[in-house]
Amino acid sequence: MSANEKASPRQWLGLSVLLLPTMLLFLAMTVLFLATPYITADLKPSGPQVLWINDIYGFIMAGFLVTMGTLGDKFGRRRILLSGAALFGAASILSAYAPNPDVLIVGRALMGLGAAALVPATLALITNTFTNARQRSVAIGLWAASVSAGVAIGPLVGGLLLESLWWGASLLIGVPVMALVLVTVPLLIPEYKAPNAGRLDPLSVVLSLAALLPFVYGVKALAETGLDAITAVTLVAGIGLGAVFVRRQLRLPEPLIDMRLFRNRTFGGALAVYMFATVALGGVYLLFTQYLQLVADQSPLAAGLWILPAAIALVVVSIVAPILARRVRPAYLIAAGLLASAIGYVVLTQVDSTAGLPLLITGFYILYPGIAPAMALIPDLVISSAPPEKAGAASAVEGTISDLGVALGVAILGSVGTTAYRSHMDTVEVPGEAAAESAETLPGALDAAQKLPDEVGGTLVDAAKTAFTEGLNLAALVAAVLTVIGAVVAVTVLRRGEPAEAADETETDPDTELAEVA
Structure with missing residues (x-):
């Protein structure tokens, strides 16, 4: 397919097939969180095993993204995608019927390995299929929307399945999707590999x-x-x-990765902006969901329902942003969205522990869609600034930055929240053994309060919820600062990027053509 050639209906149908596993992969990162109590009751894992069950998927996925992206460039992106789909489906079955915690951990690790193969391959194949700049930006916006939808509806899907089936059902939802991928992708998506990928x-x-x-x-x-x-x-x-x-x-x-790509202002600048945005969102999202359940006393299903409108708004903005980018510089759209997110974070700094739910939801409904322009436009900026034969590696670097940003956000802003919590609880008088239990975390304080007389326990619960909320307020303030920095970087480093409509007029055939294999 030559540069600027518009995609056919068959290629748009192929895009829909690629979006399904993308949404599923990120849904799988969150769907198991609500199932943890059920897994604990059934398989009796130890404390460390519980952590590994939840973390190993994203851990392996982040670690192998770059390798899988490069393998796709060399051996064929469709081939790597199909291999990842087969592995993910088989590992989902293994995990769903795991007889003990160790088998579940192995299954989740294999799911992460399959996901690492799928993520860069889907994005690289989309960029290969849609060579027209305007259509490519829309396609990548839809890809970003599917990522957002997967992350957002994971808790909701998990809650619905757990209410009617057993915990393994939350893992089996990937099997029919991957079967569909294995059947339809060879029919709709041609193979692509870089003719000059070189040796591994x-x-x-x-x-x-x-x-x-x-x-x-x-x-x-x-x-x-x-x-x-x-x-x-x-x-x-x-x-x-x-x-x-x-x-x-x-x-x-x-x-394996051409480090000279980072000298490109667009490539390096876009990744820097994404890092600031994901660090901010990763940390605050965790505290937000904990507030819903532990401070506002919402059930897991109710928490998922509160998140759903924001997720829908994020998907809509992710679709609209590439359309607006035809006439407005992407840097300005990204910066505007991040500034909106910063306003949402500032709203969260005013939440209290007694009647804070309306303000919490308002702030989240502002900040969450605000990150959508970055999610929709940055992948295209990153991949478009790399040579075509490096598209798989470039998309893998973007995915790795996203995963690392979320992990760093949980670590950094989580630590900010924990420090504020401990500082407040140091001033609270708690009797006996309950002092140690309540000093570190809000769940510990809630458990300790159940062992105390009603009046004393109620006082402890109020104090712990106040301490946690102060941690959320401080973390949201830090997130607002990070997001503003990201917006400044966007307008100063990325502002040379043209709107997609202008890019269509000036785009020429790339020096290095991709080999298309029927």
């Missing part, structure tokens, strides 16, 4: 995994248990091995 450097693959896996683990551990010796060692190891990886890429004639 095995040591670079090992170094990328050796750097990303301990770093992501360290960030997650920092959010869950705080800084200890093991967490510090894994973070330092990840950073050190990352430096070795970068140095090797700069020396290789055919690197």
Whole structure:
């Protein structure tokens, strides 16, 4: 397909097939959270096993994105996508019927590996299919909307399934979708691979995994248990091995990731903006959902229903943003959305622990759709600024930045919230053993309050909810600052980017053509 050629109805149908697994992959990141109590009652996992059941999926996915994206560039993006779909479907069945926690952890890890193959392949295939700049921006906007929809409806879908079926049903929803992918993708999506992808450097693959896996683990551990010796060692190891990886890429004639891409203002600037936005949202989203259930006493299903309107708004804005980008510079749309998000975060700084639900929902309904222009437009900016033969690797880098941003947000803003909580609880007089239980977390305080006389327990609950809300307020303030910084970076670094309509008029055939295999 030549540059600027408009897509056919068959290619738009192929896009719909690619969007289904994309939504499912990100739904799978959140759908299991509500099932944790049911899994705990059924499989009796230990505390660390519970953490691994929830975290291993995103952990493996983030670690393998770059490797899978590069493999797709070299061996064929459709081939990698189909392999990932088959693995994800089989691993979903294994996880759903796991007889013990260890098998469930292995199954979730394999699901993450399948997801790592699918994410960069779907985005790269979309960019290959839609060479017309305007249509490509719309297609990527729809891709971003499917990501947002998956993350947002995960808790709602999980709540509905858990009310009528067993916990494994929340994992089986991926099986028919992946079966559909395996049947329809070969019929609708042609194979693409880069003719000049070069040889794969095995040591670079090992170094990328050796750097990303301990770093992501360290960030997650920092959010869950705080800084200890093991967490510090894994973070330092990840950073050190990352430096070795970068140095090797700069020396290789055919690197796994061409580090020179980061010299491109659009490529590096777009990733920086995305990092600021995802750090802010990742941390506050976690505290927001906890407030709904622990402070506002909403059920998991009710919490999912509160999130749904914001998710719908996010999807709508994700679709509209690429259309507006035909006439308005993407940088201005991204910055405007981030400034709207900053206003939403500021609203959250005013939430209290007694009647804060209306204000909480108002702030969230402002901030959540505000990130949509960034989610819809940045992937296109990143991939368009890279050579066509590097589209898979570029999309994998964008996905890795997104995952790392969320993980860092949970760690950094979660720590901000925890520090504020502890500081407030240090001033509260709590009797006996309840003091230790309530000092660290709100769930601990709620459990401790049940063991105390009603009047004393009620006082403890009120104090703990106030402490948690103060943590949310402070984290939201930090998120507002980060989001404003992201908006400033967008208008200063990305403002040279043309609207898609202008890009259509000036776009020429790329120097390096992709090989299309029937």
